[in-house]
Amino acid sequence: MIGQTPFGCEPDWLRLKEGLMAIAREEVMSRFHHVRATLKQDGSLVTEADNAMQQAVEGFLGEHWPQYAFLGEESPQQTQDAALLQSSGCWILDPLDGTTNYSHGFEMFSVSLALLVAGEVVLGIVLDPLREELFAARRGMGAELGDQPLRIRTVPESLDCCLALVDFKRLPPTLASSLATNPPFASQRNLGTVALDWCWLAAGRADLYLHGGQKLWDYAAGHLIFREAGGAACTLKKDPIPVLSTMPRSAVAAGNDRLLQIWLDSFANSL
Structure with missing residues (x-):
């Protein structure tokens, strides 16, 4: 399935990862020590960084890969539902996972991006912008941390x-x-x-x-x-x-x- 997307090829895969990292530095890390948060209707927090990151990533993805719909955490429910029904597939973004941590200065938060095609997640990227760790995977091609393969090596017996x-x-x-x-x-x-x-x-x-x-x-x-x-x-x-x-x-x-x-x-x- 990943072969039916542009991301089976390294140039697009690299552009996607580097683009996400650059946007996170600009929109998330630049605001980390100056956080303004408000409450959403469900009682959870949202910050300027959540909204700015989602807007910037949506624009970046639409510019380079306009064939896919977009579903972001901060999108309206109707938009989210419609994106999941798109036959071409859709991006799934959490612009700032760990908003409560972020708003309190607790140094544990991330950016999460996946691509859903034909009911299957075909790629995933999770960025820890504070530690500059980028975890990624393409379906059927293994996982990676930075430029190194990522594999569970040791599993406890009990x-x-x-x-x-x-x-x-x-x-x-x-x-x-x-x-x-x-x-x-x-x-x-x-x-x-x-x-x-x-x-x-x-x-x-x-x-x-x-x-x-x-x-x-x-x-x-x-x-x-x-x-x-x-x-x-x-x-x-x-x-x-x-x-x-x-x-x-x-x-x-x-x-x-x-x-x-x-x-x-x-x-x-x-x-």
Whole structure:
């Protein structure tokens, strides 16, 4: 499928990555220590950087690859729904994943961009603009971190030596309580940016993942990168991670199928 897009060729792939990095430096990093945030209708924060980044990326993509529709987190719902129906495919952008972190000066946030064609995510890029780390993948071509291949090399044998990324806030209360009082893992973190969650798993910086509700622009790119790096994931209902809906979906992940099943089994009685 990636061969049916311009991004099977290195010049376009490089232009896309370099363009995203340049825009992030201009629109996100230049505002980091001078953040102005407001509340959206759903109670979440939005900053000038969110809106400026989305506008700039949409313009960049439209200039170079106008054949694809555009779906951004800050786009109206009607626009998002229409973009998903475009037969040519659509871009999926989270202009600033981790806005709460960003607005508080907490140095953990990212930019996430995916391309959806014929119901499949065919490429994904997640940029950590602060650390200048760029995670990327093309479907069937593996994942990369900068100019190096990215592959999960070591998977623990048991949960008791695992570092888990767990977002307790969105989990079913019984499950959250069980994991907090009787954790099967060695230690737990929460990065506050879903896109980087997936990428840090792919890079072996954590072993397990659990999130109760993430949206399409949060996971589309990161999930592809994780999968291309060799990881295994599903929802709490053990369904595949979906890509054709903007509704929140849960996510459970581990470095391979074996560890994923052990992880699922460990909290099955708490669902």
